[in-house]
Amino acid sequence: MHHAIEAEGLVKTYGKGARSVRALDGVGFSVPGGTVFGLLGPNGAGKSTTTKILTTLATPDSGTAVVAGLDVAAEPGRVRHAIGYVPQKPCFDPTATGRENLTLQGHVYGMARADIRSRGDQLLERFGLAEAAGRVTKTWSGGMQRKLDVALALMHRPRVLFLDEPTTGLDPEARADMWAEISGVTAADGVTVLLTTHYLEEADQLADRLVIIDRGRVVAEGTPEELKGGLHGDAVQVELADAGQQDAARRAVGSVPGVGEITVDGARLHARVGDGAATLPALLAALEGSGVPLAAVTVARPSLDDVYLRHAGRSFHSADRTEVAA
Template identity: 60%
Template sequence: MTNAIEASGLVKTYAGKVKALDGLSVTVESGSVFALLGPNGAGKSTTVKILTTLSKPDAGQASVAGLDVLRQPERVRRAVGCVAQKSGVDIQATGRENLMLQGHLYGMRGKELEQRVSGLLERFGLTDSARRIARTYSGGMQRKLDVAMGLVHKPQVLFLDEPTTGLDPESRADMWGEIARLTAEEGLTILLTTHYLEEADKLARRLSIVDEGRVVAEGSPDELKGELKGDAVHVELASGEAGRAIEALAPLADVRDVTLEDGRLLHLHADNGAQAVPVILQALEAGGVNVASVTVARPSLDDVYLKYTGRSFEKAEATAAEVNR
């Protein structure tokens, strides 16, 4: 089995609302991290709910770990772990009680379960707080407990629905380290949803950009960014000689889209940033322009998102927030 998740043509409409999913398809290779990237309301959580058997699609089919989500939901449930977007921690129970109950529900018992629970508490740094009521946990600790619960029964496929939303930068970095470790050391397949471009870029081997219930682009982060053709080059001028600088760059065949910001910052695109930099510097020097700094940036997923959906990621987020209100 090479694909841990195969879903095609998923459609889901909630009563009285717009289409949450509009023919979404996704394929995830075993043992890899795959990200669904998109703003709130794009359909990411709905996809996770369907793939983990919580919800049923109106149309389409899906299999997880080789099992049909619609025909064999009981077996799918045993094969997957799920960390939902809103935490599933029982805040009136202790950390250990949460984990023990979760294990019991998957049919684990006795020594085996106790060892597994102790191991997970240790691994997520929760051993010292294991006997405290989860209500007293910080957001980061609750999130770790969530992930630990998703792992109790050693699932083949783990779903992480926005695992780092609302976490402080330190907890986020912790979580990223943990996610990377899970696939590297345990060969777990992870489907992760996120609205952080950086998160998808950092963790996912492949990703789909989701917008309005469908996939608008799919590939590895580098492939997607590569499709944008070229790098962004930012040139900071030492003194206000912007007019002369633009003039000096005009004849260069390799340089496009020159824009000026604040009278001293030039943004431009070049097919190959690294090769273009010396040429640009030479031209500016010849034109008598002093340069303070030059940076070359690979296009970001933000640029990719803009290209495929026609709006910036931030703008999409703001619109989604308004719709949800």
């Protein structure tokens, strides 16, 4: 199959000596053309660094990357023409109208005047921004502004579109709207989309395939269904009333037949069971028998959070908190 992106062995270290940070430690993956590919990981995992290398904004210490058939190190100029990039921070001019922003973008890419007009109209229409096109963009809603960022990145008809956390900061309604637009991009133009996100649900909804990145390494790769399907049975999560009881809780849960893959993360204990509903009474009895007070117990079908937990050894949300606290 033709691959729109091929990354291999990417290593990137920021800084020198004792204070250096190894942001990427051998990241590699292939993205089939015309698909949405997710880079999923908690804050600080290395998603933005990977995106910066693939969009020629950073150079790796080692490793190779080919985007739209072009080597990013050898042909950065041609790569930049073949891609569109929506960074985390907005990139439109807030003092200009939507139409003016698109026109300027067209000029930056050397497009012909008539093409700028028709492509601008097409994108404004597609993203539901036509009515607001004549208004200064600082008066637009957050969701509209984000859509404009995507429209700007698509203006010159790139073959690969990079979206760095496209829905961070949007309310649920605007996020759902943006998800629909992103799905539409691959369908309408055959554009390949590489999306970074730290929302598990977003990767699950949008990505045809994804890699989970943790601490600069790819820890899992596949379709969301494959990744979840690799986990058998149900996920049980026990919230302890007292985090000091984790050893007793682990022993009690471990004594119940059919319970495996027990991990404890602060006051949360995670385990896998073949049949959650059937095992729950024995599990609760074992915990009660050991005198471990509980705050809550939940049983759920496997999620990408469980996939992450299996491969990274900690829950996705606790990894996010660790990075924020660091």
